[in-house]
Amino acid sequence: MAKLYVIGIGPGGRGDMTIRAYETIKKCPVIVGYNYYIDILGDLTEGKKIVKTGMRSEVERCKMAVEQAKEGYDTCMISTGDSGLYGMAGPILELADGIEVEIIPGVTSSFAAASELGAPIMHDFCTISLSDLLTPWEVIEKRLEHAAAADFVIALYNPKSKGREGHLKKAIDIVMKYKKSQTPVGAVKNAGREGNERRIFNLETIDYDFVDMKTIVIIGNNSTYIKDNFIITPRGYMI
Structure with missing residues (x-):
């Protein structure tokens, strides 16, 4: 029976793709993904059947991947970062009836960005998307309030x-009600690629x-500080 693999390919650079993800993509005859994600794979797509769509066609893309597996092809559904964080793992599992699914984790962008900034997420952290395409802004605001x-x-x-354009400024205004104005903030564009x-x-x-x-924007907690152009969030070790 064919298998549908839901793969997190990491932030984009080949060096941050896991060996498991790489080897699975190599062996599958079909790759399904968003246009940009397919482009990131480069020569990994050679000799493969490629099924791709543009933005805002996530459910359609997942249905295509399920259909390829039902037709008997081992299929990769790819997401950047980790497929279980703002990726396609959830929709695939909701849609997949009668086929075997395997989720292959990947390096999410917040981890890639954090490594470039130093050690900003050494302690408890959360991720919040400021996109209100699928989540009402009122819900996002509530999550920001409680996290801060x-x-x-x-x-x-x-x-x-x-x-x-203004969502980030609104988010920072909420956060500043609870965090010091000097709290370090790191911003990494195109993390890992x-x-x-x-x-x-x-x-x-x-x-x-x-x-x-x-x-990716990472906001520290009230213990976070900057040293030698790195952001550090202490975990409590006696240094």
Whole structure:
């Protein structure tokens, strides 16, 4: 019986793709994914049947992947980062009836970004997407309120787009009700892939023009500090 693999390919660079993900993609005759994700794979797509769609066609893409597996092809459904975090693992499992599914984890962008910034998520942290395409903004605001009040380190995904120019500023305004103005903030554009840039700010000095849709923003907790141009969140070890 054919198998459907749901694979997190990491942030984009081949070096951050797991061996398990790489080997599974190599052996599967069919790859399904968003256009940009297919392009990231480069020569891994050679000799494969490629099924791809544009943005906002996630459910359609998942149905295509399920159909390929039902037709007898071992199939890879790819997502950047980890397929279980803002990826396709959930929709695939909801749609997949009568086929075998295996989820293969990947390095999520918040981890790739954190490694470039230093050690900002050494302690408890959460991820919040600022995209309100699938989640009402009121719900996002509530999550920001509670995460900031609990002093989590917060990794923000999808912080800005043409349709959401002001969402990041609104999010920071909420966070600043609970965190010190000097709390370190790291912003990494294209974490782990070509076009990579990183900046370190604090809550008061964020350059909102630097941030785009492909930027991960990591906000420290009230113990986070900057040393030698790295962000560090202590876990409590006696150093």
